[in-house]
Amino acid sequence: MPYLLLGVLLVVVCAAGGVFAGMQLGDRESVLALARPVAVGQILTAQDLKQVSMATDSGMDVMSASAASTVVGQPVAFSLPAGSLVTRSVLGSPQIPLQGRAIAAVGLKPGQFPPDLAPGTTVAVLTTPGQGTTTGSSNGQTSSWTAVVTGIATREGEQTTVVSLQLSESDARAFASAPAGQLSLVAIAGGGR
Template sequence: MALGGLLVIVCVLGYAYGAVRLGDRIQVLAVARSVAAGQMIMAADLTQVSAAQDPKVALIPAGQAEAVVGRTAVVPLVPGTLLTPSLVGEAAFPPPGKIAASLALKPGQYPQGLASGARVAVYVSPTGPGDQPVPASSAAGTAPVRLAAVVLGVDLAGDGQGSTVVTLLLDEADGPTLAAASTGGVMLMQTAAGGA
């Protein structure tokens, strides 16, 4: 009898604890379908989900959907992503201090399976006469310039000449370095999510 009573008390306390924990959840905005970087966010791109309330994570409450619709995605958004203010930009793209650039790259100049949203290191090799990359043996210790970028898109159809067109978002200050690169003088390497 005493054991049965104790079991009932434990169950009631467990239920009460679970109810309190569930009460800490709030309705927030999430991505319902893929949105490319720079694309305007539409109401159909959003959905509401329940998420744990955490003061360290600035999720956008579901009630603020109207403030998000019409703004742009700062980076490519995939379905299921919980929206935070840092993922949503102004109506203008690219954001201030950033540029978007497209490169025609041959196989071997970018990692296989590269996709939108990936962070990459862009290595620009020094150029020699005739706008050709300087061979490593004669570069006299000159290392390629390393730039950080985010992939905005990968067009496998490419330029019709066997190249894949990769569009990048990078710092505006890196634009001249990338623009001065020779054909074949650019190499992309995918980096970890936190790296650059």
């Protein structure tokens, strides 16, 4: 008799466990994760992504596998290892510069940069001689740096556009000492990052 009661109890516990596991597994959805490690600023490709199944009530702001087409082509804001879940917070402009790189900002007026300038564009940053200087004098010498646009901010009602540029740390230091108002951006072919 005791073995019979133990057997019935074991059947009830197993059935309850099966129902609980089925409920947990039933509320799953396919979400995006990284198939390989990515570096800050890297543009995501389809090969960087994979689908994983997880519970829908996880509380995380994960990206559904059906949103893969909207994720491809976007930069990642942080370096992440393979297997990391793709959330909205990891997409976007790089939050930190790469090792040996720096991010500098410059205020520009219309005519000092191409009007269709966009993040990711490689540019040459040129200093132009100030008024009253000649190109032959030491003060009128033109300097140039290669940079990548990381962001563009304009405020309504202001004529100045702030452009964030990523360039080498040494170039950023020299660039920061350039006279305000004497800088221009020229979009150039890629490379030079």
